[in-house]
Each structure stands twice: as structure tokens, then as C-alpha cells.
Amino acid sequence: MTEAKPVIVREGGAGPSSWEEGLSDAQPLLIVDGRSPDDLSSIHDVDCVLVDGRADAIGLARRAHSADPTVQVIVVAPGEERKRIERAVLFGRGLGEVWIVGPDEVGSDLVERATAVTRQRRSYRTTTAAIDHDLASMAPRPARRAIISDAYLASLLTVLPDPVISLDPEGRVLSWNAAADRVIGYRRFEALGRALHEVLRPLNETELAALLEQDAEKPVKDEIRFQRRDGEVAIAEIAVVLVEAADHRIRAVVLHDLTEERQIQDILQEKAMELEAQASELEAAQLELELANDDLQRINDELALRTREAEQARHDADAANRAKSDFLATMSHEIRTPINAIIGYTELLEMGLAGGLTEQQAVQLGRVRASSRHLLSLIEDILDLAKVEAGRIEVAQERALVVSSIAAALALVVPQSAEKGIRIEDPCNEDSSTYYVGDESRVRQILVNLLSNAIKFTDPGGVIRVTCGTTERPPDGADEADGPRAFIRVIDTGIGIPQDEMDRIFRPFEQVEKGHTRVQGGTGLGLTISRRLARLMGGDLTAESQQGVGSTFTLWLPTRAAPAEGMAEAVLAEMRQNRPRGLGEVGRALAEQADTIVRDYRDRLRADTALAMAAEIEDADLEDHAPALLADIAQNLLAMEKSAEVPERLLRDGGEIQRVIAELHGGQRVRLGWSEAAMRTELAILRQEVEAGVRRRLSGSEFDRALALLTRFLDQAERASLAGFRRASLEDPA
């Protein structure tokens, strides 16, 4: 670098400042005593002027500038003075560009840069002067504009929000505005005269160099990453424009700080990505849900299928069971007939009608007869069991005295016990207050079975006691119906039953292996059938025993008639399974035909020879429940047609209404003195007339199932009528 000749200006009489020491060795100093204007007239060819800030710095700076407008003036002032001087410089006229620095910033580097700026100015000035001259020779001088100080222009640049930097052809900083201070971090006097990349420290120097080398006159724009003075990496938009004047090329560099914007953008982008991630997570979750839903649907469908299959299987099983019991019934009949014949002919032979028998023949024929009888009882037991299992046995619900059932059973077994030398005590025989509600013949069957077992398993000389009574609650394990229970006990002093066999004896074909069983014969079905019959009547059969001491069997029976089954349950079951078509049509047909049906039913009752009592009864009494019952059934059928779901509540309510009507009807028939058989007949007639009435309107086979459902309503009404009938007869046994 060319040797600099700085001038230090201080107030007349003032001594050197401390900062001068660092310069005096390196540079030949010219010290000017700025007391009079002339003092500074000689500085026009110096490279820079350092003004001592202790003096009237502004006045001295102005005078230096007017002596040589191209020379760079630097005011050196301590921190507290600097602010004041900066303000004065900003608004003062005729000052040019003044650098204001602190004493510690003074050094050869500062002087060198100021020198470079001064020289740049000088060469630029020569050029503009030449241009001015050229222009002046070509055209009249333009009207003089208002004089605007360099400082004012500098202040305009100062208020710009973006850094504006100009570079000389060598790429050194020629001007540097306040925004550049703020954005880049270097102060103006630190930056001036330096290569741009020294102050605007790009992360990629070649990129910046390439930008600055562009020759285009249009602004070249790019983005640049640079390090601020404090080391923070910033990003800015950079525009470089080339200004050519004569042989000088000056570049203006404008930066627009994007760092904060980018940070916000980054945050926004991050958030957007997070949102996107959340959205796709949600989407995935939704997909999973949909899949789960599909799975559920499939499982549901499978379940529905299984249910249908299970229902079908149950249906098939029921059918198979019915077929089995039909078969058994037929077979039993087929077997019973020849056995009866064998027994009959054996007895004829024994009577000697076909000629006398030897003693041996008589003994053998006796065995044939005994075996045949055993076979017969086995067949009968099997038939009974088959019927119970198929639900084919109907048990009556009649009120009966315990004492008469016991007497009837005893009459049948007394010969056996007498033969075996077993005494039977019957302390019950005068009790005429204990009664039960059930089927007399079945009760007798159970008692005969219990008594025969007792005789079978008791040794000669033993005792059998039959006791009876009523209790509020049966023991645990017995049936669960409410109300008092009648009980009959058969107590023996026989061989007893081991505790671990107690459950087995109620299972079909099970016999206690040890003891007399084999000796005594038997089928192993008696107790099974007895317990099932007891339960069918709403009662139970229980046993207690102690081996070697004896056994006690207790038959429990209800004392009240069971209420009829909820009317609608059977219908509901059928509806859930598969709703028949044409329910609405059948309902409408029934409603329309109801009057005719009731009239025909009434006429037939009067005409029926089995129902002589019907002749004397008024129409309304004879018809009794029929109109109300039919109307309610018709309404139920119509409701089922309308609703998409099976109307369970409505059906249950409807069923309840019909049950009440039907039970009341049973009661009414009892009061009119009808027999149960007569009522069964009239109900059969009602059923026939209903079917005929509906069929008059709807003849197609597509209504078969709907009609079958209608019949179910009538079945249930019939059951309720019978229950009402029995209850009324129990309450009014007369």
C-alpha cells in the first residue's frame, strides 16, 4: 500500500492525546493546530485527517472537508462524546462522510483504510468532473438543485432497513450504511476499505466471488449464508448491481436479511410436517379402525351363520329326537304285543287247560312268565323315558290328596312286601289336609317305584315307613318354584346306598353294582323316570341314605298351579329365527273375518252334541273371550308386519293380554260348570274356525308359515285357558 500521510488536528495549545502514540512511530505525522481557518488550507494532499475529539470536533471536521472534500475525516472521541458527535455529524452540513471512532480503535489499519477511501474518492471525482464537463459542453447546465449534504444522503441510507454497501473496482467497501452495521455486526469504519468477504463472511467464498464478478448491469440476485460478527450464521437475499461510470466500475450490494423469516418458515414447515405426520397417523388409525370394523362385521356375519347353523342343528336334533321316540313307541308296541301273547299263553299252560304239567315243566313255565314280565316292564320303562325326554308326556295339574295317592300305590305293593316279610307303616293314612297339584297317575307311578325299590333292597323283617306333610321351603337342590311344597317320604331299613353312588342312581340304566341289585333285577330306569316326572310336575325327587342303615326318598310336589308360560315366548323365538312373510295379510284377514269366525264358532258350539250345556248359554257368554282374543292376535300380527325389528315388547305385552283373556275364559267355563274335556273341544273348534276364516281370504301356500304362527298364538291361548280352568277348579273344587 502507498504510504499514508495522515494529519492529526487538535485544538490550538492542546497536548497530544494518548492514541497518537500508536501512530507517531509508524507514520510521519503532521500536527495541525486548528486555531485559524488557514491552519487547515495546506492539507489538500494528505491521505486522511484525524480530528482530536476533545476540541470542537465538528468545526474542525468541517474545515478539513472544505479544504479537501475528498479526504477522509476521522473524529477520535471517547465513548461518552461519540453519541453527541454522531448526532451532530448526521445533521451538520458540509461535513462529508465522517468516521467517528474510539481512541482504542486508532491504528495503522484504520489509517490505511481511510487512505484507500480517500484515494478512491479522488479518482472517482476526476471521472465525474470529466463527465460534468462533457455534459456542460453539450447542453445548458440543468437548474441547480437544492444542495443536499452527503451526510443527508448518508442519513437516507441510514434509515433503510436493509444493508446497502458499495464496493470499489478492487472490491473494497466504499460505503456501509447503518443497516449493514446492524445486520452484519461490523461498524462502518471497521468495514470501509476492507474486502467485502472480510466483513461479510460468507460460508461459501467462491459463491460470493462469482456473484461479484458478474458483468451484468441488471441486478444479480441470489441467496447467501454468512457469519455475522458474533458468529451467528445468517441467511440473506443478496442483490449486486454494477454501476459503470467512465472507466470506473462500482458495485452496489444490497442485502435483505431472511434469517428470521427463514426461522419462522422452518418452524412453520416443521409444524406443517408435524401436522402432516399427525394427519397420516390419523389416516392410519382410521384405516385400522376400518379394518377392525370389517373384522367385526365378518365375525358378526360368522356368528349369525353359526347361530343359524346351531338353530338348524337344534332343529335337526329335535326332529331326530322325535323320530327316536316315535321309533321307540312303535317298537315298544311291536314288542309288547308278542310279549303279552307269551305271558298269556304261559298262563294258559300253567292253568293246565292244555293238559297237565310235570312239576319241572311248571317250574320252567314260571321262569318264562317271570322273564316275560321283566321284559315287559323294561319295555314300558324305556317307552316312558323316551316320552319324557321328547317332551311328549303331558302331566295334568290337578289338585289331589296325598293320602289317596299313597293308598293307591300301597295297594299295588303290599302283596310283594307281605311275601317278603316286610312291614309297611303308613302314619299318613288319616291325613286328609295335605294335598298337592299334579298328575295323580304319575304320582302313583313314582310312589310304586319308590316302594318297590324299598322292598327290593330291604331284607325280610325290615320296616318301610311312608310319611307326608307340607313345608314352606323344600331343602336345597330341590326345585326352585315358590310356594309351599307337599312331600311324601319312603323310608326303609334296607341296605342303603354308598354316598358316592347317590348321583348315579338317578341316571338312566345306572345301578349300584354291589349288594342285591343283580339279585333283585330291575332296569335301572325307575329313579330316572321318577325324578323327571316329578320335575315335569314342578316338583322334585331327592334321596338320602346311609349304607347298612337304610334309605329315604322324598317326593316334593307343588301345592299351587304353575302360571301358564309367557304367551309370547314361543312366537318370539320363531320370529327371531326367521320372520314369516305375509304376517300383515294374515292379520288383516283375521281382523276382517273375526265377526264371521266368532259367529260360526258359536253356532258350532250350540250344534255340538258333546257340548249340550252350550245350548242354554247366552250368545255373549258362549262367545266370551273369542272376539277380544282374535282382535288382539290380529293387532299383534299387523304390528309385526310394520316394524323392521322384532317388536319384542309389543309381542310380550300382547301375549300377556291374550294370556289374561284366555285364563279368564278358563275361569268362566268353570263357573258355567263345563268340564275340562268340553273346554278342550270348544278350543279345537275355535282353532278350526279361525283357520277356515283366514283361508277364505288367503288361499296360497305362501301364507303357510304366517298361518302357523297364528296357530302358535292360539296354542298358547289354549294353554292359558286350561291353566285358568285348573286354577279356578282348584279354588272352587265344588
Ligand code: ADP
Ligand atoms: P332299578 O330298576 O334297578 O331299581 P332304579 O332307577 O329304580 O332302577 O334304581 C337304581 C338303583 O338305585 C338300584 O339298582 C339300586 O342300586 C339303587 N336303589 C334304588 N332304591 C334303593 C333303595 N331303597 N335302597 C337301596 N338302593 C336303592
